[in-house]
Amino acid sequence: MMTVFGIPIQALLGQLLVGLINGSFYAMLSLGLAVIFGLLRIINFAHGALYMLGAFIGYLLLVHLGIGYWPALVLVPLIVGLFGMLVERLALSRLYRLDPLYGLLFTFGLALVIEGVFRYYYGVSGNPYAVPTLLAGGTNLGFMFLPNYRGWVVAASLIVCIGTWLLIEKTRLGSYLRAATENPELVQAFGVNVPLLLTLTYGLGAALAGLAGILAAPVYQVSPLMGSDLIIVVFAVVVVGGMGSILGAIVTGYMLGLAEGLTKVFYPEASNLVVFVIMAIVLLLRPAGLFGRDA
């Protein structure tokens, strides 16, 4: 059997795949957080809850309405995105003039409420969500066995991340968003409806979280706690990437996922810690983050 540093190559590749899957979710979630933080200057503590909401809505659509995975892939981001826009319009928009701490506290409270409601009705045990038949089974790549659904998750998250990056960097709407991130007042004085842009941006971030949630449903169990388990790591990703940096969030998401996977092979005890160790080192050496612009 082939080995690398005494580790069977299958085990190494297997863990790298797990890392890449986790990294796909980190990237999609930190991307949304970065977009929201960049424009709204709000650290969205509800992001994990929105991700959980996405998975749960997918689960409930299936159980109660018989709506399967593929339609849910479109419906869930729409529903979570609309919910996000409603939250922004009714609550967050009233907090912009106050200290940023209020936005953070509000989203933290919102996360607790959403999670609390689902814990009350569904308990803390996970609910299974079957892999869609089209993607059931796996493919033998010769050097390893790849479950099809996991390959799909990596591909889908890459498409979503690159698509979002293109939307922000290459389109007119994206140029409004970037300009408003720098100087919202001036952009509004030019005649751009910045309050609407803020609503749409929070909606986009929420939709990305919801999409990550429905993609995650067949990989992890659908549970009210799935968001809070993930969100702390995602915050670390955003810090390492550089607050508000879109590209930084994406690249760092995948990188830290892979770093976690590698650590599981070579020193499993540290696998839950490695992300935070990297965060501490980055904060010491480059406080603005790997991709952050120095203020």
Next chain:
Amino acid sequence: MSEPLLAVRDLHAWYGEGHALHGVDLDVRRGETVTLLGRNGVGKTTTLRAIMGLIRKRTGSVIFNGKDLIRLPLHRVAHQGIGFVPEERGIFATLTVDENLILPPVVANGGMSVEEIFELFPNLKERRNSQGTKLSGGEQQMLAIARILRTGVEMLLLDEPTEGLAPVIVQRIGELLATLKKRGMTILLVEQNFRFAARIADRFYLMDHGKVVEGFAVGQLSAHTDKLHEVLGV
């Protein structure tokens, strides 16, 4: 005499608790270039920002084209036909020159096309794919004015367009404003450079302590030199 395009009456404005404008009155008629003069800190920039709605805490009236701008949300003001070029120029670092140029939405017909703008500002065309803030100060000022010309507004609010620029660039900006004036643009200008202002303005308002203390036409300039010396220290 026709109604002024812009009529400001008893305009008060506050920065937090600080009362910055104490009842500004001024008129700008269609096609006129009017300059606000005054020492630093008398409220010239604040007047422009309060007209535009960038300062929300204000009272009085700002009638533009018969409509009171004070009642409008900030993003509706530009659509009435009024464009703002801020003192700090407001060029966006994360946008290319091209993106900066087409950022402000077109609010009326009759604005310049991007091609016309590039004819007027060949430097900008050469550097259209550069990052906006990589331009020189003069080029950034040109870009800040150019992007408003695209929008088709009838009136420009210009805050210290010559500040910190080399004399040759100042002259270019003077020529540009003269061209705009010929095209019928109405301009309200804040300017410290009195010689520059004297060449292009039709009328002047002198500000002190947050209000307009004197108004005169360019023909009456000599009659007011003593007063100007006293207030401006020039």
